[in-house]
Each structure stands twice: as C-alpha cells, then as structure tokens.
Amino acid sequence: MPMYEFGCPKCGVVITELCKMGEKGERLVCSKCGHIGLTRHISGFSSPGISGGTGGGSCSPGCSGNCAGCH
Ligand SMILES: [Zn+2]
Numbered sequence: 001m002p003m004y005e006f007g008c009p010k011c012g013v014v015i016t017e018l019c020k021m022g023e024k025g026e027r028l029v030c031s032k033c034g035h036i037g038l039t040r041h042i043s044g045f046s047s048p049g050i051s052g053g054t055g056g057g058s059c060s061p062g063c064s065g066n067c068a069g070c071h
Contacts, residue, residue, distance in 0.1 A: 006038035014041070 004023060007014045008030040015031060015038070017023075025038035 005041040007041055008033060008035050008038055010035040 001018045001020060003016055004019050004025070005014055005016050006025040006028055011030060011033040013030060013032040015028075017025075017028065019025075023040070025040045027036070028038040029036050030038060
C-alpha cells in the first residue's frame with residue numbers, strides 16, 4: 001500500500017498514513033483537533049522534485065494522480 005501525507009485544513013497538522021490506492025482522506029480524522037476530512041498531499045516519496053504533471057494521462061487508468069503506488 002502506498003503512503004500518503006494528509007493535512008488538516010482546520011489546524012494544519014500533517015500526518016502520514018498507509019492507505020489504499022485512491023484514498024482521498026475525506027474520512028480520516030485529524031489526530032490533533034478531531035476534524036473529519038483531511039486533504040491529501042501529493043508527496044513524491046523521496047523525490048521532492050516531482051510536482052508537475054499531476055493528473056496527467058501518462059499513467060495507468062487506476063491512477064488518481066499520485067503515481068507513487070502504481071509503478
Ligand atoms: Zn486538525
């Protein structure tokens with residue numbers, strides 16, 4: 001399973017979760033303030049240079065924009 005970073009839109013805390021592919025974080029609960037619905041960050045694993053091309057069509061059909069888990 002891929003690891004995703006999620007940010008809380010309310011308090012700004014960032015957490016890292018192992019989630020299934022396509023997880024958007026909308027059901028995750030902030031461990032700090034209890035807000036439900038976190039925002040997924042696009043984290044390129046150990047490649048901080050990857051930021052462009054999100055949502056591009058060069059990946060597999062199941063890829064939701066973060067290619068970290070699909071190839
Ligand atoms: Zn929070």
